Each structure stands twice: as C-alpha cells, then as structure tokens.
Amino acid sequence: MRFSLLGKAFIALVLTAVFAYANSATFDRGVAAVKSGNFQEAVKQFSIVIKEDPKNAIAYALRGLAYKSLGNTSKAIADLTQTIKINPNLADVYIARGLAYDDLGDTNKAIADYTQAIKIDPNGTKAYYSRGSAYADLGDTSKAIADFNQAIKFNPNYAYAYHSRGNVYKSLGNTSKAIADYSQAIKIDPKDSAAYYSRGSAYADLGDTSKAIADYTQAIKINPNYAYAYYSRGVAYYMLGDKSQAITDARKACELGDCSLLQSVVSSSAEHDNSRVQRTETKYSKVCSSNDPMYRMWANPWTMGQQGYLAMYAADQAARENCR
Secondary structure, eight states: OOHHHHHHHHHHHHHHHGGSSOOOOOHHHHHHHHHTHHHHHHHHHHHHHHHHOOOHHHHHHHHHHHHHHTTOOOHHHHHHHHHHHOTTTTTHHHHHHHHHHTTTHHHHHHHHHHHHHHHTTTTHHHHHHHHHHHHHHHHHHHHHHHHHHHHHHHHHOOOOHHHHHHHHHHHTTHHHHHHHHHHHHHHOOTOOHHHHHHHHHHHHHHOHHHHHHHHHHHHHHHOOHHHHHHHHHHHHHTTTTTTHHHHHHHHHHHTTGGGGGGSSSSSSSHHHHHHHHHHHHHTTTTTTTTTTTHHHHHHHHOTTTHHHHHHHHHHHHHHHHHHO
C-alpha cells in the first residue's frame, strides 16, 4: 500500500530529474515504458542504458522501480543501492528503498532509510509519513504520531497522514481524535473509500450504528468491490435487526473472497453454535456441495461475539437457497 501511495510521487520526481541528463533514445524508451506501466520493457531498456553508462544513477533508480513494480524486491533493492552509491543525495531513492525493505519485513532498515531521506530533505513529507507508518508497525505509537504530525506540518493537505494518524489514535482508544482525523482526510480527499471505512469503524466502536452504516455505504459507493465494507455494514445492519440486509452484505463480502471475515475467532457461544451446526449439517450433507463457501461455514462456525449469529444465519440462508 505504501509503495503504491508513494511510488507515483517517486516516479514523477525521477521522471522530472531525467530531463537534466543528456539521454539516449534507449533511455527515453525506458522512460516511456515506465509511464505506460510496461515494466518488463523498462527493465530491458534501462539494462541497455546501464551497460553503456554504468554511472547513470537515474537508470538504476528507474530499473529498480520497475523491478519493484514486477514484485522482484531483492533486485529493486540492489538497483536502488547502486543508485545511492553513485549519488547519495537523492532523498526519494532512500524512501523507495525503505519501502522495499518494508515489503521484506525489515522495518528497522526501512526506518534507517527514511531517516536518511529526512536528513537530506528535512521538510520531506513523504519520508516523515513513511517513517511514521513504520513506527506504527512496530507499535511505537508516540514516534508514529510525531512523524505524522511532521508530515501534516509540512503538507497540511496530506490526506494519508491524517488517515494513518487516525488509525494510531483509534488503536490507543482515542476514538474522538481518530474520527476527527478521518473526517479531515475525507475533506481533503472525498474519494478515499478507506477513510470512510475507517471512520465507519470508529463510529461502530462508539455504538453509533447509523453513522457507521452511512460511512460503509459511502465506501462501497466509491469502491463497489470493498469486501470489508460489505461485511462491516452487514454486521451493523444485523445489530439493528435488519437480518435481510445483513445477509445480503455478508454474502456479497463472501463473493468478493472474504468469507474468512465470517470466521475470525471462536466466541463463547461456539458450543451452542456447534450443536446447531451438527443438526443443519446432517440435514444438508447429502444435497450440498462441499465446495460451497457458505456450506463450509457450517463445518467451521467461527464467530465474533454477536456477529457470529450473522454468519450462522447467512450460512443457513445460503444452504436453503443454494443447496439442491
């Protein structure tokens, strides 16, 4: 997520920088390939440039970015490291390498790279944001908030910084501050479905189910394939007693590949649910396909407090409607 967020900014910066170089037609073809998303071709073209000009730092950086986009993180790190050896003063290259280290789970190396980027550019919003996210991953909430504060200080319209700081506040139980940050992120970027989802979750924590549903609905409007939003809205509807809408949303989430959300943790009611499962499983065992995800829920009745009954009810309806 962070790489997709910052990668575009990195591409823009590097593509702007290349105009300071006297480049070959091969280099230009590589740049065009990056712009068009043809990263295999970009690797090919920049490899030719590097062979002809082993000191071309930007060629290494762009090939590294192409490798990263292709999922080859180790080669991306190698190229970005070579870029830094040639030119150690490119803050965005440290950020890009830090993101690659993050992908590998090496958060400490990522933080070191973000810190170096901040030394090069003390007003660098992206570096503070990235380091704050890394600190949040480590559970160092005070440092995370401090870095998000800096990112917002240097760019008051950085929606992702507000959203991420809101997540930290929410993890600390400060729901009111979390909602304020999510609301600010939405104000800056009204098309951010994740911000609506997060704010809906915060409202749900406060027991404000109607506002939670409104935010989940807006998230779905922006992103019709947002499985988490369907599931969470289904739970909210169930809490309000609207079982029909709850079932519709739960099944939609499952269609989108997130049936596991209905199987999160075993609740204290598991024993009761298991007995009900056995009765229903016996009823449908001869007529249902074991590949039906809703049918499989009867064999694995995971629940999440009251949400567990949503799973059970949805599975029962699926069995009645789909099993022949």
